[in-house]
Amino acid sequence: MNSRILLFSILIILTITIAPITVYGETWNVRIPAGSAEIDAPAHYLPTEISIRPGDKVEWGNADTVTHTVTSGSLELGLTGIFDSGFMDPGSRYTVMFEKNLGETKYFCKLHPWMIGIVNVVELEPGFQVFHNVGSDVSKSPIDVPYKVGRNLVSIDVDTVRKSLTFSFVGKINNDEFVAYLPDALIKNPQSVWINDKQTTNYQTTKENDITILAMTLGDYVQQVKVVGTEVIGKANPKEHVLVNQINGVLGKKFYEHDDEIKISGIIQNPVQLYEISLEVISPKGVTVFHKDIPLINSTKFSETVSTTGVLREFGEYQAKITGESAKSLFLKFEYGIAPKEFQSPLKQMKSGIDASNVMCNEGFELLMKISNGKAVCLNESTATIMLQRGWADYF
CATH class of the missing domain: 2.60.40.1930 (Macroglobulin (MG2) domain)
Structure with a gap:
């Protein structure tokens, strides 16, 4: 073979071998639900905690009616500078790629600092996430549970009396594959499985070392899966479980x-x-x-x-x-009795010409001044305490 042709062929092979291959990871969606700006909202980010692999992306979507931010850090940590969405108006989206650094990243909304979320970067099989700190209410050594499911898994509750785990879901997806890795340290010898309080045999379990792998298909009506074993993490407090009903x-x-x-x-x-x-x-x-x-x-x-x-x-x-x-x-x-007088909202009272300091609050609410704009707000006792402690409000 001609020496020039041979050298050219070798260069082509080397180029193909050493050329970087870009691998795009999975994209995980986190929703900012409607009403999340309220301190006592049922959810501020959904899901609140998410586990992804290196190279995966997380996309936040603002489904609320007000502006938010997605900013790395927290009130305790301060701004960590890893990412910051800036102001996200309703309907807008923001995406971050998480590369090689494993571990936990906290984030919050700078406009509503009680909104807190967590992204965990871990080594996972494709399609799997991790539910963290299962059993923290009954043990000082909680367990992380890898799992795979299409709908949202919102909680894993440990019942030390009935020696069971209850997985609670939100969402409707028919023929949804559910797989959970259950360490013996969390539950031993899973013996029965219940779907929405009805026992089922439509599941499979395999054993790998000290882990039981539970696999089953969920119908769109499934909201809970209960797994009963011979022993679970933690100890029961008899005083808390004397009563059944x-x-x-x-x-x-x-x-x-x-x-x-x-x-x-x-x-x-x-x-x-x-x-x-x-x-x-x-x-x-x-x-x-x-x-x-x-x-x-x-x-x-x-x-x-x-x-x-x-x-x-x-x-x-x-x-x-x-x-x-x-x-x-x-x-x-x-x-x-006779109902107390109902006052209009602070905004309507101020629009009618009433000075902010003279706004009247309904029974059970306290009048405060919002530091950011000097306007009046009526808050219940617990919310008022938080706003005062964090310097977001003051008295007139």
Whole structure:
């Protein structure tokens, strides 16, 4: 072969061999949901914590109606300078690629600093994420659980009495593949699996060293998967688990007037042989003015309406008491009387010409001045305390 042709061929081979190959990772989506600007919103970033591989991207989308930022750091850490989206108006998106540095990166919104999220960069199999610190409420040595699922996994709860793990999901995806790596340190010998409180055999388990791999397909209706074993992480506190039936309930509102209807509704968690509950309404003097037994027919939910007319005869604080067999009584407090005057929002009052310092707040709310613009805000006690402590508000 001609020496020049040979040399040219070798150069081509070397070029192909050493040429960098760009590998694009997966893109993970994090949503800023509507209402996330509120301190007590159910979710500020969804999901709040996400685990990705080196080379993956995270894309944040602002689905709220107000402007936010996605900024690395926190109130405690300060600005870490890794990334900053700047102001993200409603509907806008922001993407960051996370390369070789493994570990945890916290981020927050500079406009609403209580909004906090976490990105974990870890070595994962394709399609897998990690749910961190499972069992932290029952053990000082919580476990990270690698998993794969299409819908959002929002919690993994450990029940030390029933020796079970409960995976709770949000979203509807039919034929959704769910795989979870369950270390023996978290749960030993998984023996049964339940879908939405019904036992199923449509799952597979394999054992690799000290890890059980659970695999199953979820229908679009699945909201919970419970795995029961012979032992789970942590120890039960007998004082917390004496009662089996747990009664949870709410009132339609906290203040009632004449001719109002009091709506009481709730649900029984972990029901065992509970077929009936009793509802009492107790007057400010401690007298039972209403009583009714409510049957639970093929349901763990209950709802009852009580008219104030002819039942509540004196103004003051009443209690709705709900009891059941092997259950701690639930007491729900409410007021009966003449409703206090309802004031317009601070914004409407200021637009009508009222000075910010003279704005009137409804009962249970406190008047503060927002530092950023000097305008009046009416806040409940807990929110007012946070705003004052963090220097976001002050008194007029």
